[in-house]
Amino acid sequence: MKETLSSNVTPYLAEFLGTFILVFASGCNAAVGGAVWGPCSSGAILAGITYAFYGASGAHLNPAVSLAHALQARVSFTKAIVYGGIQIAAGFFGAVASRLVVGETPYAQPAEGFTWWETGLVEVFYTAMLCQVFLCVTVSRGTGPPNQYFGVAVGFAAMAAGYSGRHLGAGFLNPAFVMGLGLMGKVRGFLWGLFFVVCECCGAGLAAGFFGWCKIDPHRGLKEPSRGYTVHLKSFKAYNLKTKDTGLFNEVVDPYLVARLGPEENQTPHIRNSLNPVWEGSEFSLLAGPKGYLLEIEIKNNGIVHDNTLGSCQLPLADFPRDGWSRRRESLGEGAGMVDFEVLCEAVKSPSQATGPQAHELGGRLLAEFVGTFFVVFTVGLNILGLSTQPALAIGATLVSVTFAFRGACPGHFNPAVTLAVASAALHGPLGSEVGLFVIVQFLAALVASFFYVMVENWQTFPLEGAQGFDLARVGIAEGLFTAIFAYVVLALPTMTTSKTQAHNVAPEFTGLAIGLTFMGTNVAAAAISGGVLNPAIALGVATSHLVGGDSGEIAHCVLYIVSEVCGGALAAGLFIATHPSWYIPVMAPLTGVERASFP
Secondary structure (H helix, E strand, O other): OHHOOOOHHHHHHHHHHHHHHHHHHHHHHHHHHHHHHHHHHHHHHHHHHHHHHHHHHHHOHHHHHHHHHOOOOOOOOHHHHHHHHHHHHHHHHHHHHHHHHOOOOOOOOOOOOOOHHHHHHHHHHHHHEEEHHHHEEEEEOOOOOOOOOOOHHHHHHHHHHHEEEEEEEOOOOOHHHHHHHHHHHHHHHHHHHHHHHHHHHHHHHHHHHHHHHHHOOOOOOOOOOOEEEEEEEEEEEOOOOOOOOOOOOOOOOOOOEEEEEOOOEEOOOOOOOOOOOEEEEEEEEEEEOOOOOOEEEEEEEEEOOOOEEEEEEEEEHHHOOOOOOOEHHHHHOOOOEEEEEEEEEEEEEOOOOOOOOOOOHHHHHHHHHHHHHHHHHHHHHHHHHHOOOOOHHHHHHHHHHHHHHHHHOOOOOOHHHHHHHHHHHHHHHOOOOHHHHHHHHHHHHHHHHHHHHHHHHHOOOOOOOOOOOHHHHHHHHHHHHHHHHHHHHHOOOOOOOOOOHHHOOHHHHHHHHHHHHHHHHHHHHHHHHOOOOHHHHHHHHHHHHHHHHHOOHHHHHHHHHHHHHHHHHHHHHHHHHHHHHHHHHOOOOOOOOOOOOOOO
C-alpha cells in the first residue's frame, strides 16, 4: 500500500516542484535578469529540469504542453486538467517566492508601443513552437526517454522565444508563469494573465494539430534495419476489456494499444471511456532482425496517475503469412478480452526495401519544412527589428530546436543553399523534383514570415546590406565562404542512415546542436561584414519586405546574397565529396525513407 501511494503521488509532486523551480527562476530573470542573459538563463534551467523530471512525470511543467499532449491523445484530458491545476498552483508559489527575493516582479502585458494583438500573436506562435518541439522530441515508441537531446531542444526553444518576444512583452509561453505573476498584479495583472493563457492555449492547439497532420515520428530515419522482416500493423480493435475505475472522476478505462517487436515499439492514441475501443487510422511498422522476434500486443489504460496493463499476448512471426494482409483475433488473457488487428509480415532484403505506412506523405514533409523555415526567418526579423542583445544566440537556438524537432518529418535544412548542397553531394545528374519543391517551400515560408514580423513590429522593415565600409564584392565573398562553412558542417555530419555511413555516425544525438552552434558562430563572424545572413530564404524575406517599403536597391542586394550563398553551398558540396568519397552516393536519393541522404 505504501508503494502504491508513493507511485500515485510522485508524478504530481514532480510537476509541482519542477514548475515551481521554473517560475521562481524565470520570475527572478524577468525582474533583474536583464535582456542580455535573462532568456538564456530561463532556457538553460528549463533544459536541465526537463531532463531531471522527465522520468518522474514527463516534465510537462507547463499547462500548454499538457494541453497539447491531451489534444494528441498522449494523455487523457482528465490528467491534463489535474496537471494544469498543479502547475498553476506551483506557478503562484514560484511567483511569491521570486517576489520575496527580488521585490516587485512585473506581470505579463504588452510592452510600450505594442497592442494586445501584436504581443498575443507572437505569444501564440512561440508557444506553438515550444509545444511542437516538445511533442516531436519526447513522444516516442518506447516508455522511456526517446533520445538524449530532448531537454536541449525544449530549453533552446524557450531561449529563442525569450530573446525574440521580450521587447514586445511576449515570450512567456507558460500559463503557470503568467498566472503566477498575474495573481501578484491584482486585478489588472490577473486579466492580462488570462489573456496570455488564452494565447498560449491557442498555441498548444496549433502545435497539436500540426503534429497530428504531419504524423511526425522522431525515431524515423535513425535506425537501419538489418536483413529480416518488416511487420506492418493496422485496423486495431479490442473487445470486452476489464473495467477499471480510476477513482477520481468515476471513469472506466481509457485504453491504448502498444505493439513491441524486440527493441522496436509503437503505440496508438488512447480512446476515452471505452471497453470496446476501435483505433481507426492507426497503423505502423516494426522492423525485426534476421533472428526473428515475438510480436507482443499489450492493451494499457491511460490512467490519471500511472498506466496499468489490461491484457497482453505474444505471437511468433512464424505464425504470420508472407503473401498479404491477414486479420488476427487474439486473447489478451483470461477474462481480459480480445484484440483484433490486421498484419502483414514481409521479408526485407536490403535497407532500401523497408517501406511502410510510416512513410511521410509529401505534403506533410513540405509543411514541416515550411514551419521550420518560418520560425527561423520570423526569429531573425523580430531580433533585428527589436534590437535584441543576442540575435545570433536566438537564431541559433531556434535552428537547434527545429532541427531536432523535424528531423523525422522532413529534410530539416530550412535553407535553400543547404538543400541544394545536400542534393548535389548525393547524386549525379539533374536535381529531383522534390528538391525543387523543398526549395520553393523554404522561399515561400520566408515571405510569409517576413510579412508577420513586419506586421507585429508596426510595419517596420530593415535593409539587406553589408556593414559600413565593405563593398559589395567583399560582402558577397563573405556570404559565400561562411555559407560554405555552415553547409559543409551539415553535409559532413554523419547523419546518413545508409550502410556506408552508419559506422561514421559518431554523435547522431547532437547533430541539431552542432548545426545550430555552427550557424551561431558563422553568423557572428560574418555579421560585421555582410550581416551574416547565410540563407537565401532569409535574404529573400528581408529584401522583399524592405522592397515593399520603397527601396528599389534591395533587388540587386537580394540577387547578390542569394547567388553568393548558393555558390557557397556548391563549394561545400564539392569539398564534401572530396573529403568524404565513401559517403558519396552517385544515384538519385529520395528525400525520405530508410535509405536516404544526409538529412538530419
